[in-house]
Amino acid sequence: MGKLSRRELLFGRLRAGVSRAVPSASTPPPPDDGPKVAVIQGRHCLTYRELMCSTCYERCPEKGAIVIEQGIPQVVSDLCTGCGDCHDVCPAPTNAILMLAPRPTINEGKP
Amino acid sequence: MELERRDFMKLAAMTAATGLAGSMASRGSTALASSQPPLPDRPDIPGVTWEKAPCRFCGTGCHVQVGVQDDKVVAIAGDRQADVNKGLLCVKGYHVGMILYGQDRLTKPMARRDGELVEIEWDEAIDIAAKRIMASDKKFGFYISGQSTVPEGYAAQKLMKGGLSNNHIEANARLCMASAVTGFLSTYGVDEPASCYDDLDHCDTLILWGNNPAEMHPILFSRVMDRQARGEKVTVIDIGSRHTRTTERADHFLPMKAHGDLAIANCIAQQLIEQDAYDHDFVEKHCNFRADRDPSAKFDSLIDHDTYVAYVKEEGATGLFGQAISFEQYKKLVSYYTPEKTQELSGVPAEQLRMLASVFADKSQKIVSLWCMGMNQHTAGTAVNNLVHNVHLMSGHWGKPGDGPQSLTGQPAACGTVREVGTLAHALPGGRIVAKEAHREQAEGFWNVPKGRVNPKPGYHTVKMFEQLCTPTDQGGDIDTIWVQVTNPGQTLPNTKKLFKAKADLKDKFLIVSEVYPTATTELADLVLPAAMWVEKNGVYGNSERRTQQWFKMVTPPGEARDDCWQTLAVARRLYELGHPGLKDKDGEYLFSIKDDDGNEVPYWEWEHYYDINVDKDLFDEYRQFTFLKHKNVAPYDELVKHRGMRWPVIETEPGTFKETRWRFVEGADVYVEKGAGIQFYHSVTKDNKAQVWFRPHQWPAEVPDDTLSLNLVTGRVIEHWHSGTMTMRVPQLRRAMPSAYVEMNPDDARDRGISNGDIVRVTTRRGELELPAWINGRAKPLRGNVFVPFFDEAAPINDLTLDAVDPFSKQPDYKKCAVEVTRLDQPSPYSLEDAN
Numbered sequence A: 001m002g003k004l005s006r007r008e009l010l011f012g013r014l015r016a017g018v019s020r021a022v023p024s025a026s027t028p029p030p031p032d033d034g035p036k037v038a039v040i041q042g043r044h045c046l047t048y049r050e051l052m053c054s055t056c057y058e059r060c061p062e063k064g065a066i067v068i069e070q071g072i073p074q075v076v077s078d079l080c081t082g083c084g085d086c087h088d089v090c091p092a093p094t095n096a097i098l099m100l101a102p103r104p105t106i107n108e109g110k111p
Numbered sequence B: 001m002e003l004e005r006r007d008f009m010k011l012a013a014m015t016a017a018t019g020l021a022g023s024m025a026s027r028g029s030t031a032l033a034s035s036q037p038p039l040p041d042r043p044d045i046p047g048v049t050w051e052k053a054p055c056r057f058c059g060t061g062c063h064v065q066v067g068v069q070d071d072k073v074v075a076i077a078g079d080r081q082a083d084v085n086k087g088l089l090c091v092k093g094y095h096v097g098m099i100l101y102g103q104d105r106l107t108k109p110m111a112r113r114d115g116e117l118v119e120i121e122w123d124e125a126i127d128i129a130a131k132r133i134m135a136s137d138k139k140f141g142f143y144i145s146g147q148s149t150v151p152e153g154y155a156a157q158k159l160m161k162g163g164l165s166n167n168h169i170e171a172n173a174r175l176c177m178a179s180a181v182t183g184f185l186s187t188y189g190v191d192e193p194a195s196c197y198d199d200l201d202h203c204d205t206l207i208l209w210g211n212n213p214a215e216m217h218p219i220l221f222s223r224v225m226d227r228q229a230r231g232e233k234v235t236v237i238d239i240g241s242r243h244t245r246t247t248e249r250a251d252h253f254l255p256m257k258a259h260g261d262l263a264i265a266n267c268i269a270q271q272l273i274e275q276d277a278y279d280h281d282f283v284e285k286h287c288n289f290r291a292d293r294d295p296s297a298k299f300d301s302l303i304d305h306d307t308y309v310a311y312v313k314e315e316g317a318t319g320l321f322g323q324a325i326s327f328e329q330y331k332k333l334v335s336y337y338t339p340e341k342t343q344e345l346s347g348v349p350a351e352q353l354r355m356l357a358s359v360f361a362d363k364s365q366k367i368v369s370l371w372c373m374g375m376n377q378h379t380a381g382t383a384v385n386n387l388v389h390n391v392h393l394m395s396g397h398w399g400k401p402g403d404g405p406q407s408l409t410g411q412p413a414a415c416g417t418v419r420e421v422g423t424l425a426h427a428l429p430g431g432r433i434v435a436k437e438a439h440r441e442q443a444e445g446f447w448n449v450p451k452g453r454v455n456p457k458p459g460y461h462t463v464k465m466f467e468q469l470c471t472p473t474d475q476g477g478d479i480d481t482i483w484v485q486v487t488n489p490g491q492t493l494p495n496t497k498k499l500f501k502a503k504a505d506l507k508d509k510f511l512i513v514s515e516v517y518p519t520a521t522t523e524l525a526d527l528v529l530p531a532a533m534w535v536e537k538n539g540v541y542g543n544s545e546r547r548t549q550q551w552f553k554m555v556t557p558p559g560e561a562r563d564d565c566w567q568t569l570a571v572a573r574r575l576y577e578l579g580h581p582g583l584k585d586k587d588g589e590y591l592f593s594i595k596d597d598d599g600n601e602v603p604y605w606e607w608e609h610y611y612d613i614n615v616d617k618d619l620f621d622e623y624r625q626f627t628f629l630k631h632k633n634v635a636p637y638d639e640l641v642k643h644r645g646m647r648w649p650v651i652e653t654e655p656g657t658f659k660e661t662r663w664r665f666v667e668g669a670d671v672y673v674e675k676g677a678g679i680q681f682y683h684s685v686t687k688d689n690k691a692q693v694w695f696r697p698h699q700w701p702a703e704v705p706d707d708t709l710s711l712n713l714v715t716g717r718v719i720e721h722w723h724s725g726t727m728t729m730r731v732p733q734l735r736r737a738m739p740s741a742y743v744e745m746n747p748d749d750a751r752d753r754g755i756s757n758g759d760i761v762r763v764t765t766r767r768g769e770l771e772l773p774a775w776i777n778g779r780a781k782p783l784r785g786n787v788f789v790p791f792f793d794e795a796a797p798i799n800d801l802t803l804d805a806v807d808p809f810s811k812q813p814d815y816k817k818c819a820v821e822v823t824r825l826d827q828p829s830p831y832s833l834e835d836a837n
């Protein structure tokens, strides 16, 4: 039986028959230079304008990595694997999700 | 058309310039958003010129500012001067500019030769279309759209009814708001909402009847959410069969079974009467009572509910306008719908029903009811529309700002082009019907055609028209040619295998399709005409709140794509040249003649000359004369140019000064209401200025789940996509956000069938099967016993599976109810299609 992961679900993997050429992502995926974590920029996110959106939350493959509070999404950095899916699917006019190097924790580099 | 790297950069720039520019600043904001400074009216980008246009997509009717540079749309911003959206747009609206620039735009006419579409020249294409229509002018159907512009609709209407004496003209709005129309007509005697969006800024309670505005009319819902964010109290009551994004923001969710709405609305009336909480004064002054049949014709005393239902079943209904009944009889019939009985019929707990009734009983509250496809795509759609008007009339929650029923339309010109221009098989412009001699004569007068030119017999409604196309000629299929404009019936008609795809085997049938991209409809087309879209042409739309909106052509269409309206008029001219007598008026002049200031005929049917004059203005101002009879006065074209839409009736208060109307039938707001009347339904069915309160019994859907197919199938849209995805699937951001269809299941139903999230499953109805991924606990959650499948995905044609049963009055099909089963692929199919027949 076919089974799609959450990442694949809705990505049309089974749709080989229809290939609509669409330009590739307008923002190139982040270069692979080390671990990343997703950060949502409120000034670009639709939910900050009373426009309901939850696409990043719906499509994040890590349970709990994005939570929605009062309609507004937030990334739980500890659970985020940096896969970049949320960035790829964000439909805001200016992509609201940045993939950043994780912030060093307080103890980092110290013995 | 290859998308060059340079163009691609522009698209990227379009996105960036779009931003959330112009949004919300004047709207107040949440604490989180308040740090954002107000934005300028539109981004200041060197070299970019800006013009207004309504958004191409939904019936909300937001306005955008379109930024143009070097003959390309390069930026979109919300229009802050527009009352509807005050600068805000939804996710589709922000990306609307990109719909023009998909890579596979149709740019050259094509004709089918030996099974293949081959490119031809325009002159030949017009010739093929005209000769085909000439040869079978009575077997020809014109199928247009709630996304056609008003002039496009008017030109098609005049060609068909005023030229060819052929009433087979329909629009896809038949599938979307026909039941709202029959509801308004039978309740108020005239179509279209009396209220407007301003009500959303004033209501205390918002009641959603099978409606998901957070996804389908996002800007309207954001108006209410924004009030809540500013600390105002607005109670949202969501009645539905699916837990949606809207439900997340609702205070109460009333979980409803299919067709429960019929019982719920009756229950509110029952409670208002039982508690003597109905508005005696309003009912006395403004309401009559009505039903399919008046039982007093046969029975000596008042009859009860079941006797009435049996009586009407036996004798049949008397038509859309029914018969008068007494208040006492109404009271007796509706008394059946106690909260307990209604719980049984609708699934909504009795205490929630009492709560809902108490909201209507409270005169201090202002209540808006919103509905759209949930109530319209319904085999008792006319009935449920009547019933929701009822509860507002009975409770007197009617005709004050923030207090009244508001029907929403899905499409941007379902009102403007279809309801007002009357591009339906039975209608004439301005609320007229072909069956009425006086109306035909008026139309013949405006068109200057001989008396008798307009055929008195209504044409085929949409489902019938396509059924006749798909029926072999020797078996009575007497439609042999259909011209489709601005819509995609190959994907959106119900039961598409029967009503559309069957045409493939009928070699003598002919399909003409004006389109912008390849679709399921062009796949079967014999002639494809590449069309200009949105700001590549002039246009006029009319939204859900009676707002007529005009825009100008801003960029050149790609390749040889040309305006739909030009296509219609070029074929009309060719028919004239071929000698079709209907293309001459009664003085022997060309039916669509336009003269310049010196009295010379303008040859606008030649594409090079089409924009020598403004054909839209000419057609619109001609159409405008039709709008006064039913007090739907649209503004003159030149006045619309100055506004972000104007809500009719638009009144000329003094020469050259025009004023729009926000609330119809209400003294002070509507000039046609007599002084002192307060509220006056001046097109009343009963000619006494009163509205009709209808008794309409509960009934079950046309197809209900059984042991084999044990679930109910609901179809609909998602926020990212517009209808069949022809435009939005070409916008990268929208396509990535929602790339393909799925079947949304209730977790319990999925568990019972051993289905988990992401499984590919088989979806089966009596009409076909489809494999789809299951989505569980995703964006929305249907109630137990229901599944939801969106219809935007061309690769997953769910309408192959839907039912083509229609409402008896509106002839609108029901896309929200049919029996379905969902099974794992390693399990046998529940239903063998051979057995089904």
Ligand code: SF4
Pocket (backbone or CB within 6 Å): A037, A038, A059, A060, A061, A062, A065, A066, A075, A079, A080, A081, A082, A083, A084, A085, A086, A087
């Ligand atoms: S980067 Fe991946 S894991 Fe992290 S929030 Fe986005 S989708 Fe979830």
Ligand code: SF4
Pocket (backbone or CB within 6 Å): A040, A044, A045, A046, A047, A053, A054, A055, A056, A057, A073, A089, A090, A091, A092, A096, A097
């Ligand atoms: S997908 Fe983008 S716009 Fe939507 S909620 Fe997430 S960050 Fe906001």
Ligand code: SF4
Pocket (backbone or CB within 6 Å): B055, B056, B057, B058, B059, B060, B061, B062, B085, B088, B089, B090, B091, B092, B093, B094, B216, B217, B218, B219, B220
């Ligand atoms: S799609 Fe509808 S709600 Fe969204 S911007 Fe366009 S008109 Fe407004």
